[in-house]
Amino acid sequence: MADNQTSEVADPQAIVVGVDGSNASRNALRFAIGEAKALGRSIRVVGAYTVPSVAAATIDVSYVPIDDSAVRSSVTTVLKEAAAEVKAADVPVEAIIEIGDAAGVLVEESKQASLTVVGSRGKGGFAGRLLGTVSSALPAHSACPTIVVPVGWEPGVTGEARPSSSRPVHSSADGPIERSEETDTVPGIDYTGQVVVGVDSLGRESPALWEAAHIAMRRNSPLHIQAVITTTVIGPEWIPSQGDLERLIQEGTDKLEAARAAIVEEHPDLEVRWTLFDGQPAEVLVRASDTCAILVIGSRGRGGFAGLLLGSTSQSVLPYSAAPTMVVRVKR
Template sequence: MTDGDVVLVGVDGSPASLNAVDWAAAYARVHGCPIHLVCSYTVPSFAAAGLDGGYAAVDDTVLAQGAAAVLAEAEERLSGSGVTVTSATASGDAAAVLVDLSRGASLVVVGTRGRGGFAERLLGTVSSALPAHAHCPTVVVPYRAEGESTVQRESHQHWPVTREVLPVRRIVVGVDGSPSAELALERAIVEAEAWGAELTAVAAVPVGTGAGLLAWLPAAVDHEAVLRDVAEGLDVVVDRALTDHPDVQVRRHVLDGVGSALLTEFSTAVDMVVVGSRGRGGFAGLLLGSTSQAVLHHSACPVMVVTTKTHDAPTTPHW
């Protein structure tokens, strides 16, 4: 285990974040690495009357105590798990804190409630911004009480916390030929090897008529030939990624459709979806790419986002 082989978990005391803690513990056991829990808090400031436009900061003692209580609950939850656990509170924006700490981690895990409407579109600032800017892969764990339908989940205001975490037995990874997708494929192979999971690589080609993005192709173009060409390219990419993993078997599927829709559909039948994203800066990076963004919004299972920043070697943690 290297200095960077630690799972960083953002917690805030919500059922969704505690569910993410459970998932992270299962991951840490499989990979034999420790967990570092982080709870951040932001100290609000208010305009101070008569101080020439200055600001008076609220005493952060109570906030720090609350964050410490959240960590204590999460640590108690992991007692007896067999996983080494450390924790720390941090003052600052949660997403910014986790992005900074991700430089010394091998994985960051956060939860999301995945509610409907505008809240679902944004996922919350942490689970939306973090995957785009983290320096290691990020896993976003959707929270749903056992046996609960999507409609029921969206109508809940208070959810019971479930402790059961299903093992990762089936993984699907989206492959589109981009550098970030190849990194996602490489990481998916590592995960499949660690979990002993079945791995399926999916390439989506919207060549069909109707809403297909390539429906404008001339009628003379052989759509089946397009699919065959993509399948050959997928084989090349997968075979190259398997060079150092000869015992891993990867199923390959080239399907007519939109990548985000297909991966979201797969998420109802698998235990983890792995996607790549360019992780660019600025507003484009904040929202990720269209595919990874859409999958994060609607996936029924945990989603691992791998960006090109993961090429950087992890630095020594400073917690």
């Protein structure tokens, strides 16, 4: 069991997994084992904890350190169990205990990793009895892509496509999609077996797009690219005309088709589809997560996620995503 006494690690391209003994972190570990096998990587399981202190009530401020042996022993037990599970899967493993805020610890570990994986409890944020809250800091600041695995995720189990208030307006398969009737919701789309990626104004230049393509190629899965425009009138400042709507749809369509063409040129054997939606970006991505194999989104850092006329959706997507969700850093 290694301590953080040195910056050296056994494998600088390992998959880092934050563990704390919760069901969410166990799910993250299971997912990471599958990725490690597919990529031929090792796993570095990391447990982090903070040392509490008590302020003494004296004239001169002082601090009474608290014995951390019980906490450390608990973390050690969790790490040993996690390492044993990885070894049983015949994957090389390294286990590290570090003292400090879990988000900061995992960000540092990500500097010597190819991927970081953490678990999510779902509604309400990330798992963290010992890990702490990493919902904003890790995905936004990790030096490598981060995958968040929902606590309810099970390998090979596909959810049900649920209705959405965000409507598809154009797709590579169906062309322009007419709005047949005015209803509050439309049937959900089934993305079973597909890798879904959300792209923003970067289009074909989006790092998330290319990361998703690599995942799809490795898994031999279709890639589905999504983008969203928002035509909802929220005030008198801008009331879109029919010409405005047509222009927005055409611009979104052009970016998506250019992205698809770029991916197909690089990976001619990969099946690539795209859909343009009118609605709310977070809802589109969360509904895709109901059935897709992996959801991939981009982050510009400091907590904000990029989107095609979308704004920040980080706090709306990650806590509710039903599929393992990869967050890829996008340089500002």
